[in-house]
Amino acid sequence: MRLRRALAALAAASGVAAAAAIAGHAVAADGERTAQANYILRCAGCHGMAGAGVPHAGIPDFHGLVGVFAGDEEGRTYLFNVPGVVGSSLSDAEKAAVMNLIMKRWAGESLPADFAAFTAEEVTARRAVPVESIVDFRRAIVDRLSAEGIVTAEYPWP
Numbered sequence: 001m002r003l004r005r006a007l008a009a010l011a012a013a014s015g016v017a018a019a020a021a022i023a024g025h026a027v028a029a030d031g032e033r034t035a036q037a038n039y040i041l042r043c044a045g046c047h048g049m050a051g052a053g054v055p056h057a058g059i060p061d062f063h064g065l066v067g068v069f070a071g072d073e074e075g076r077t078y079l080f081n082v083p084g085v086v087g088s089s090l091s092d093a094e095k096a097a098v099m100n101l102i103m104k105r106w107a108g109e110s111l112p113a114d115f116a117a118f119t120a121e122e123v124t125a126r127r128a129v130p131v132e133s134i135v136d137f138r139r140a141i142v143d144r145l146s147a148e149g150i151v152t153a154e155y156p157w158p
Contacts, residue, residue: 005096007036010059010154014113023092029090032094033094034097034100035094035097035098035100035101038090038097039086039098039101042084042088042089042090042098042130043084043088043098043102046059047059047062047082051063051066051102051105053153055153055154055155055156056156058155058156058157059152060152060153060154060155061153062102062105062106062107062153063106063108064106064107064108064109064110065107065110065151065152066102066103066107066110066153067103067107067108067109067110067111067112067115068105068110068150068151068152069141069152070099070107070112070115070118071106071110071111071112071114071115072142072145074116074137074140074144075141075145076122076126077129077131078128078131078134078137078138078141079126080095080099080123080126081098081126081127081129081131081134081137082134082142083134085097085099086127091120092120092121092123092127093120093123095118095120095123096117096118096119096120096122096123099118099123100117100118103115103117103118135157138155142155
């Protein structure tokens with residue numbers, strides 16, 4: 001019973017922290033949620049507020065590594081077919097905005113100098129590409145990038 005109360009208190013406190021983090025970033029001038037608010041609501045649960053992920057659980061760290069996928073044709077498709085993006089309930093324009101935020105905030109030197117920002121139209125097209133197994137798709141991309149000497153985030157998924 002004590003454990004249940006403690007977990008409930010922790011969950012409530014986490015909700016308060018998330019609400020406080022969203023408060024200053026929730027709505028853009030056009031009345032829509034900002035990319036920051038959408039990241040907090042749809043991505044931070046797994047990748048954390050700082051984009052660190054949980055590598056041993058199959059949730060990659062963004063820091064200085066995520067940009068390599070933005071600089072690769074198949075990598076760009078991969079980014080919009082990961083389960084969290086697919087199930088986010090965000091529009092394609094919102095997905096593009098969140099991914100651009102992630103790139104700006106955490107890609108660092110892994111982001112190519114000629115990076116082209118994601119657009120809603122690109123997201124729509126990339127989501128239409130059939131990806132049978134996202135894990136196998138990522139592994140094939142990482143194997144190819146590794147052969148080129150490009151480092152990617154740890155991903156020890158089965």
